[in-house]
Amino acid sequence: MANLQLKIVNKIYDNKVQAVFDFNLEIEDKEFIVFVGPSGCGKSTTLRMIAGLEEITSGELYIDGQKMNDVLPKDRDIAMVFQSYALYPHMTVYDNMAFGLKLKKMPKEEIDQRVRHAAEILEITPYLKRKPKALSGGQRQRVALGRAIVRNAKVFLMDEPLSNLDAKLRVQMRTEIIKLHESLGATTIYVTHDQTEAMTMASRIVVMKDGYIQQIGSPKMIYNYPANMFVAGFIGSPAMNFLNGVCKEAGKIEIDGRSFNIPEMFKDDLKPYIGKEIVLGIRPEDIHYEGIVAEAFPDTPFDFKVEVCELLGHEFILHGHFGPQELLAKVSSRVDVKAGDEIKLAMDVTKLHFFDQETGIAINH
Ligand SMILES: Nc1ncnc2c1ncn2[C@@H]1O[C@H](COP(=O)(O)OP(=O)(O)OP(=O)(O)O)[C@@H](O)[C@H]1O
Numbered sequence: 001m002a003n004l005q006l007k008i009v010n011k012i013y014d015n016k017v018q019a020v021f022d023f024n025l026e027i028e029d030k031e032f033i034v035f036v037g038p039s040g041c042g043k044s045t046t047l048r049m050i051a052g053l054e055e056i057t058s059g060e061l062y063i064d065g066q067k068m069n070d071v072l073p074k075d076r077d078i079a080m081v082f083q084s085y086a087l088y089p090h091m092t093v094y095d096n097m098a099f100g101l102k103l104k105k106m107p108k109e110e111i112d113q114r115v116r117h118a119a120e121i122l123e124i125t126p127y128l129k130r131k132p133k134a135l136s137g138g139q140r141q142r143v144a145l146g147r148a149i150v151r152n153a154k155v156f157l158m159d160e161p162l163s164n165l166d167a168k169l170r171v172q173m174r175t176e177i178i179k180l181h182e183s184l185g186a187t188t189i190y191v192t193h194d195q196t197e198a199m200t201m202a203s204r205i206v207v208m209k210d211g212y213i214q215q216i217g218s219p220k221m222i223y224n225y226p227a228n229m230f231v232a233g234f235i236g237s238p239a240m241n242f243l244n245g246v247c248k249e250a251g252k253i254e255i256d257g258r259s260f261n262i263p264e265m266f267k268d269d270l271k272p273y274i275g276k277e278i279v280l281g282i283r284p285e286d287i288h289y290e291g292i293v294a295e296a297f298p299d300t301p302f303d304f305k306v307e308v309c310e311l312l313g314h315e316f317i318l319h320g321h322f323g324p325q326e327l328l329a330k331v332s333s334r335v336d337v338k339a340g341d342e343i344k345l346a347m348d349v350t351k352l353h354f355f356d357q358e359t360g361i362a363i364n365h
Contacts, residue, residue: 256323
């Protein structure tokens with residue numbers, strides 16, 4: 001098992017594209033770290049530098065205190081699982097899993113024991129004699145995981161391993177990978193562009209954009225205290241609403257001529273912004289159908305015309321506007337609402353977020 005350190009790591013490709021800027025991260029033994037961000041943010045490049053598949057342009061990588069920059073991939077004690085499975089089509093499942101160990105000249109009995117043990121864990125024992133083409137996508141991905149498990153590697157690296165699977169299987173494999181991590185305890189770094197995967201699997205999330213780390217923290221921390229508008233908008237579904245407003249006084253925000261009293265807890269943070277424009281953020285789930293919240297915060301109810309009403313089962317996503325600005329609310333589907341209705345909604349003002357309009361950086365933490 002292993003800890004990792006990345007110190008001021010940069011990557012500039014031959015075509016002068018800088019994919020990663022000053023990446024700093026310390027990973028503890030047994031952590032499940034997820035790199036998440038939109039396409040092109042540099043998450044795969046960072047993972048590939050850790051694996052040794054890409055050279056580190058500048059900066060240092062340590063595994064268990066040992067500098068790894070110039071160590072060959074095969075000597076880094078790392079197992080990698082790719083989106084494409086990368087199985088050998090002409091080999092059986094057994095041989096696919098045994099192949100790496102045979103190359104290492106491991107005794108046959110030990111190989112057999114490791115392959116059978118991994119197959120048990122992954123419940124693929126009945127398929128050991130099959131070729132990959134006779135397996136479903138989920139079973140193939142299990143073989144790819146098995147190939148990583150048999151190596152008893154210190155570190156597991158996974159690059160979008162579930163993105164070829166259909167939605168249902170993805171959810172199932174998500175749980176299996178979490179269980180696998182709990183039982184093996186190997187330090188794991190997992191790359192995805194899917195914020196739900198990041199939220200459900202990670203012990204800590206690293207949110208990236210344009211080659212820069214935006215925020216590092218537990219899923220809860222990142223969700224509740226996003227460091228900037230990018231993180232706030234990227235993590236959470238549907239995305240956080242942003243409304244442009246003016247901070248009239250520390251306890252008052254005006255949005256489209258409508259004034260809101262802001263709870264005491266935000267007053268100190270807002271003081272430097274008095275008289276300035278700011279961005280107010282509120283998650284759709286923190287906007288409620290008139291009721292409990294409206295009673296608790298009597299000045300917040302506002303008129304809302306439901307333009308679209310999406311049923312998600314136990315919840316509705318209501319689409320509409322606050323003045324000219326778009327607003328989404330997530331409310332219980334037990335409420336009787338349909339498109340075209342004029343209703344009253346209320347914001348839970350204790351759940352507000354505030355952002356500097358110029359920099360997008362969170363004002364309240
Ligand atoms: N071999 C390469 N040569 C030149 N530029 C590259 C190379 N690989 C990636 N890049 C560029 O580096 C940047 C980061 O790419 P990277 O694949 O790390 O992003 P990503 O966040 O993993 O995206 P995705 O989710 O699409 O895989 C992109 O601008 C990409 O075009």
